[in-house]
Amino acid sequence: MTTIDDDTLPQASARPKASPQADSGRLAALGAFLRAGAVFILLALLVVGFTVAEPAFINIANLMSILQAVSVVAILGAGVTVTLAVGGFDLSIGAVAASSVMAASYAMIVWHLDAYATVPLVLAFGALVGLVNAFLIVRLKVPDLLATLAMMFLLSGLQLIPTAGRSISAGLTLPDGSKATGAFDPAFLLIGRYSILGTLPVAVVLMAVVAIALFILTERTRIGRLLFATGGNEVATRLAGASTVRLKTLAYVLSGTLASLGGVVIAARVGRGDISSGGSLLMDSVAAALIGFAVFNLRRPNVLGTIAGAVFVGVLLNGLTMLNAPYYTQDFVKGAVLVGALALTYGLGRSNP
Numbered sequence: 001m002t003t004i005d006d007d008t009l010p011q012a013s014a015r016p017k018a019s020p021q022a023d024s025g026r027l028a029a030l031g032a033f034l035r036a037g038a039v040f041i042l043l044a045l046l047v048v049g050f051t052v053a054e055p056a057f058i059n060i061a062n063l064m065s066i067l068q069a070v071s072v073v074a075i076l077g078a079g080v081t082v083t084l085a086v087g088g089f090d091l092s093i094g095a096v097a098a099s100s101v102m103a104a105s106y107a108m109i110v111w112h113l114d115a116y117a118t119v120p121l122v123l124a125f126g127a128l129v130g131l132v133n134a135f136l137i138v139r140l141k142v143p144d145l146l147a148t149l150a151m152m153f154l155l156s157g158l159q160l161i162p163t164a165g166r167s168i169s170a171g172l173t174l175p176d177g178s179k180a181t182g183a184f185d186p187a188f189l190l191i192g193r194y195s196i197l198g199t200l201p202v203a204v205v206l207m208a209v210v211a212i213a214l215f216i217l218t219e220r221t222r223i224g225r226l227l228f229a230t231g232g233n234e235v236a237t238r239l240a241g242a243s244t245v246r247l248k249t250l251a252y253v254l255s256g257t258l259a260s261l262g263g264v265v266i267a268a269r270v271g272r273g274d275i276s277s278g279g280s281l282l283m284d285s286v287a288a289a290l291i292g293f294a295v296f297n298l299r300r301p302n303v304l305g306t307i308a309g310a311v312f313v314g315v316l317l318n319g320l321t322m323l324n325a326p327y328y329t330q331d332f333v334k335g336a337v338l339v340g341a342l343a344l345t346y347g348l349g350r351s352n353p
Contacts, residue, residue: 038294039294039305039312040295040308042312043308043315046312046315046316049319050315050319050322053319054319054322057318057322064199064200064201065318066311066315067204067207067314068201069314070311070313071201071206072203073262073288074210074211074285074288075206075210075265076093076094076262076281076284077285077309078211078258078306078307079255079257079258080093080285080286080288080306081214081218081292081301081302082214082255083144083251083252083255084231085224085227085231085251085301086230086244086248086251088137088144088231089148090144090148090252090259091152092133092148092152093262093282093285094278094282095153095154095156095159096260097259097262097266097277098155098156098159098277099125099129100122100259100261100263100267101263101270101274101277102159102162102163103122103263104118104122104188105168105184106162106163107122108183108184109168109169109172109180109184109273110168110182112181112182113185114187115187118188119191119264122264123257125260126258126259126260126261126263127253127256127260128256130253130254130255131253133147136151137248138245138249139245152282159275163175165275166275167272169271169272169273170183184271189271191264191265191268192267193269206265211304211307215303215304218302227247227250228301229242230244263278284313285310287309287338288306289301289306290341291305291306291308291312291338292304292305292308292309294309294342317334320333
């Protein structure tokens with residue numbers, strides 16, 4: 001017969017119960033986890049939902065198409081992220097990218113340059129624009145929004161002058177009445193159209209290289225720490241011995257160069273110098289950079305967050321397109337995603353700083 005020792009009763013009743021503090025700590029940890037991974041959780045849910053609604057969504061060709069579509073936005077957004085890190089903002093990136101499309105096309109169609117001369121020339125153009133922006137902001141003390149806004153208008157007009165407002169393609173009629181006899185270098189077109197092993201687009205590889213390089217620069221080097229320090233407290237950074245002038249100049253030169261790289265990818269993809277090619281690039285890249293604030297609950301600019309933000313928006317828009325959602329709802333969806341990300345970052349995140 002089984003018996004119960006009387007001494008075991010008080011021992012069992014004496015077992016400690018979970019304290020309210022422990023429960024609160026677990027809830028706080030769960031909340032922090034959800035906030036840190038919210039973008040990735042939502043991204044996974046989107047992929048699952050779109051796959052259930054349209055099985056072709058998960059096809060590898062479609063996924064690579066999404067990544068290729070967002071590659072330019074992600075590259076430009078990475079440039080925006082660097083300027084945000086130093087407490088600045090670059091409104092000229094869309095215009096730099098569009099001007100780079102025109103410059104690359106003009107160099108090959110009119111000047112008969114090949115890809116190996118055109119790409120460095122266009123990247124140098126972007127770096128020069130970034131240097132001018134830095135001069136206006138750092139040396140002349142023009143507010144960053146005003147300086148880069150002025151540059152945006154300047155470039156938007158400048159890109160139209162050499163061709164009298166015409167798009168650039170083979171057989172272009174120049175302002176003097178002559179015909180351009182050049183053509184796009186096939187090697188240049190590979191940047192936007194070629195896929196490694198028939199699967200991985202070159203543009204996606206470029207996006208990955210930019211993301212990894214800037215992640216190492218901003219998160220794993222002394223320069224990166226000084227960039228964020230400049231954005232956090234410029235005076236303290238200067239008193240600590242760092243050159244905030246050089247750091248800000250570096251940020252804007254990187255932003256201009258990356259914007260030109262995005263323009264190169266666009267020109268190589270469409271095979272013409274389209275005067276309307278940079279229409280939505282500014283807002284899309286800024287949205288990606290700001291959505292990135294919510295990734296890992298960092299609440300600060302970060303390159304991997306920007307890439308994740310660009311991919312998130314790309315997946316959402318691609319899925320809606322496959323489900324035949326009206327095209328005019330896309331801007332609303334982008335805005336809703338951005339509002340949600342910022343609310344998550346600055347609103348809900350305050351409950352557990």
